[in-house]
Amino acid sequence: MKNRATLGAILPMMFNPGVFLENRLKDVSVLFSLFVPALGFGLFFMQTGLDLFKTGQRSLNFVYTIFFVGVAYGALLIPFFGVLLWLFLKVSKSKVSLKETIGAICLSYSGLLVYTAFGMIFSIFMNWRTSIAFGATGVVWSMGATMGTIRQLSGGKTALSVFLSTVFGILVLLSWYYVGNV
Secondary structure (H helix, E strand, O other): OOOOOOHHHHHHHHHOHHHHHHHHHHHOOHHHHHHHHHHHHHHHHHHHHHHHHHOOOOOHHHHHHHHHHHHHHHHHHHHHHHHHHHHHHHHOOOOOOHHHHHHHHHHOOHHHHHHHHHHHHHHHHHOOOOHHHHHHHHHHHHHHHHHHHHHHHOOOOHHHHHHHHHHHHHHHHHHHHHHHOO
């Protein structure tokens, strides 16, 4: 059955993206895939806003605004990076489709979504400042899943996947830095 995997895609993509992509990527809708980085970055940015609110540096309106900035970042920039990745993969003669590339790259941010969801629980119920402990850790965890995803999409070409993972990891970190300083 097509598009039956939704939340069941999160943990396998977090821990073993290669096997998931090989066996079940076609079961996940692209729309659900877009949801993963959108909500993951939305919660991460919101955690940052909550941390600043708790220390009196920002207002509650900032927290709401930065959440929507994070959602837009995850929903627009990560799929855009997927399009760029697909172009690089096409040059290297990969047969992966644009839809599969975008879906896979977006799902590689499953770790971010899991970490930030737990971070929000600790932030709200334990009053912890969690943007570094949970949010940044989730982004870093997702870099590993992204590397595994790119390796799988490139047909197992290790040198190419290391190069592309580095390029796209730098793009994510630089864009994250830029958006955070606007």
